Amino acid sequence: MANTIAPNNPAENSAPRQADVRTEEMLVNMGPQHPSTHGVLRVVLRTDGEMVLESVPHIGYLHRCAEKIGENVAPYQYVPYTDRMDYLAGMNNNQAFALAVEKLTGLEVPERAKYIRVMFSELNRIASHLVAIGTYGLDMGAFTPFLYCFREREMLLDLFESACGARLTYSYITIGGVTDDLPENFVDVCSEFLDYFEPKIDDYNNLLSYNHIFVKRTGNVGVVSAEDAIRFGLSGPVLRGSGVKFDLRKAKPYEIYDRFDFDVPVGLPGGTAEIPRGVVVGDCWSRYYVRVKEMVESVKIIRQCLRDIPDADEKEGVCNKKCKTVKLPDDEVYMEIENPRGQLGFYVKGDGSAIPARVKARGPSFCNLCVLEYAGKNCLLADIPAIIGSMDVVMGEVDR
């Protein structure tokens, strides 16, 4: 990364500069309508030629009052709003809110529903990472991996459709369980998909991850150290890309994650057989590659789910019968889960009625995006899409 030009502040103007090729500075408005801002993010860049001296993100273009709505509807009615937040990971968002409400009210979840929930949140993690990886290639100018990823994602969406009828905003995982039981041959189809999908990950690696130009574009770009990552409250692949082996599924197992055997991938220094030269811990490539590795781990978890899932119980069903009549106690709860983008937290405060007094979502994209101001300094203009893409923000969740 060309770090030779210091940011322009009055104190440094008199100091000798390493590269004195500065020209007039220019403010460039990137977004909210820009192809690589993944929605309606607006970043104001202070540039000197191709150098970006400062980048300030502005958000709020997709604000849809989701938290205010949460104070007006019952929890089971609010579930459809949660999957409109992070629309690429609807299952995980449903799960987070459902878990928060269940923890607050003490609702029991049937055993089979727990397995279904874990399975679908992991499937959705794969689907979400496929979009992240594909669009990241798109940001780098590689068009083709994007369509390969969407090809596989399409099959996942078929699986979701077979279970709940929806392809994007599922509302499948709901308070007290899941809305419907699995379709008849789901286990077979799903394991067939996994058999098909696992070798495809190598394809993505060959096509994109280890592509020399791709490594040159993303290696050692937008580096965030482990300490800074924790200081900024980053989470998910962005945190793990910085070499912090922290995953809520291991750190504080919710649902039934303690029953499964899986690994938590982290960003590693380059120069080994797996990680190419030119990669450092915490750069864009590490964050990207953590997502690729996480798909492998998700496949592992889903296989274990498919193996262990208990048979349907006619009496119990897959959803707690009290889910629509439950009253929220005068108490509060904060529940987080590991979303594909990081820690998705729901703060729910009840007041004794059926409608929450306050619902607050802690969006992982919201917290991950705030590091852009810090990472997007003194880099080239072409690095800004690289950094934004590696954060993998979903603006629906940032703005809520």
Next chain:
Amino acid sequence: MSFEEICQVLKSQFGDAIEETAVDSCRPFVTINADKWSEVAAFLRNDDRMAFDFLQCISAIDLLAEDKLACVYDLAAISPVSSTQDMTYLRELAVRVVTDRNAPQIPSVAHVWAAADWHEREAFDMMGIDFPGHPNLERILCPDDWVGYPLRKDYAHPLEYHGIPGTTEHELKSPRH
């Protein structure tokens, strides 16, 4: 370190700055006086026994019945950093800081946890809580010239913003609420 032990340490350190410890809650929290919050936050972050280095979330809440506003800080300690061992939460703590509803002010902790920067801006935008000491306290989700604080319980939705109607003709004729 359990919640009770953390409360003990805080009480011995700050005495009456600790206003309430809600142990029986679904998620126990400790209420801290807004005037002392700045020092307590620095202590929570820097003291070796505490070392809460990870700010998970700041949730602003409107306690209309008590005529108060409050912020709930969810803190966690996850250090030491490791890239080989699975890390866990060493301890967690929820802190509630209550402030007056008419002139809400809570000292900013953006210099303690960098993550607090945007969370505090959001609380300012949505609840109108002022955070003295924040480097750049502006509205974050709403436009800069928006009137009112949308998440307050007594917020009245504007009927018009720069010529854009905030409601439809149909709703005006037959209001739902």
Next chain:
Amino acid sequence: MTQFSVPWKQSPPLEHRGPARGVVALARFVYSAAAPIVSRFPGLILTSAIVFSTLAVWIHWELFSYLETIAASDLNGTAKSIWGQSLTVGEIGAYLQSNSVAAGGVLKYLLWPLQMELFRDIVGLAAIFQLFNLIPVYAIWWERKVAGRIQSRMGPMRVGGWHGWAQSFADGVKLVAKEDLVPAQADGMLFKIAPYLAFVPSLLAFLCFPLGSYWVFRNVDVALIFIIAMVGIEVVGVIVAGWASNNKWSVYGAMREACQMVSYEIPMTTVLLVPIMTAGTLNMVQIGDAQSGGWFTWNAFHNPFTFIAFITYYIASLANCKRAPFDLPESESELVAGFHTEYSGFRWSLFFFAEYAAMFVVSGLAVTLFLGAWHTPLPSTWAFEETSLFKILLNGILFSSPFWFIFKCFIFIYIQLWIRWTLPRIRIDQVLYSCVQVMFPIACVALVGHAVWMVLLDGSMFSTLIRWVLGLIFAAVTFGFLSVAAFGYRNGRRMVGYLAVKQLPGS
């Protein structure tokens, strides 16, 4: 549908005014007249179009060659080119009569206009302009098909029936009929002029571009210099477009283009000196004809340095016509659309014409200078003795003709597309690094090495051996690619995505 009353003012639907209205009316008329036929016999129409255009080219080739042959025999070997010097109608008639061609008298008067330079120029220009228009149209359609295949999808499938072959024509009609937008804050005059500044130089490059020994509009002695100048001057149009748009992204695109073009001209022209040294001339026709002895006499296999020069030229030419991975001036993920962000409709399409024509020109340069121009891989000494019209025709098809030239050019355009849809884009500092620190030194080494080789080793046994080795390597690589392509064609036809779909309930 329910009509909602909205408080803001609704503008009436746009109406086409001026020439656009006429174009729309004409397009509607042509479409309504042609649609029933075209949609019923699309394959037949396409096939017959191909057959007829091919036949037309053959007949022209035959006629010109015949006239050349008889002219050469009559003037004791000093041939006059039909397109070069004047053949008066009297001379033509005399040749035809002296060769006792049947219906020579009629032919004489059919060819009568050809004695006037102006008429020849008009015909030649029209032909070049048509070529210039057709190449982008088909290259765009082909690029979309190739991209689709690479990405396991189909590409355009609807317009025209067979594999969407008329897609580009439909797009063209749409682009011409679109509203001609000039941003309010833009510099209107420059904004309107810029697409032509980019378009005209690419067209001019075709003027002295030989498609065959006699297939050249103006056989200029410094043709190579002229073509490179025309390809290089296109950058002016791009800069003007970027500046006049009054858009920061456009300015970025324009500056990137300027920076990239100017720097890549240096290694590109340096390596072009290599084939010039081999042939000893700047005349493209002579350079091409010097490579007529089969594929191992092509300049690229002359010695290792020419081969390096060929590879270097091809990479530099990618940068020069801003194809991926050097497509920074219009990188959609960074600069929205680069220098043509504010353009739409017809003016936008002019940029695309210029770009695809430039692709053809740089590929054509690679073919002419390094890969045997319009000659087949077979030595031209194997050609038939030109005793009859049929044999002349056969020679034209098998041994040297515009077909071979265009075919080779399209192979290189295909490689450009292949790279475009496979590789990510590189960054501006890496672009300049690879130019100044990698390609330029390699170009210098190739130039000096070739000069030394020409002085010390040219004509020796060793040199011939190296030439054969390089030629065989090239042949092996080509064969390998063809085998892989055939294997892929046999095994890769299975549509992906069937797996989950076929078993799910309700699908």
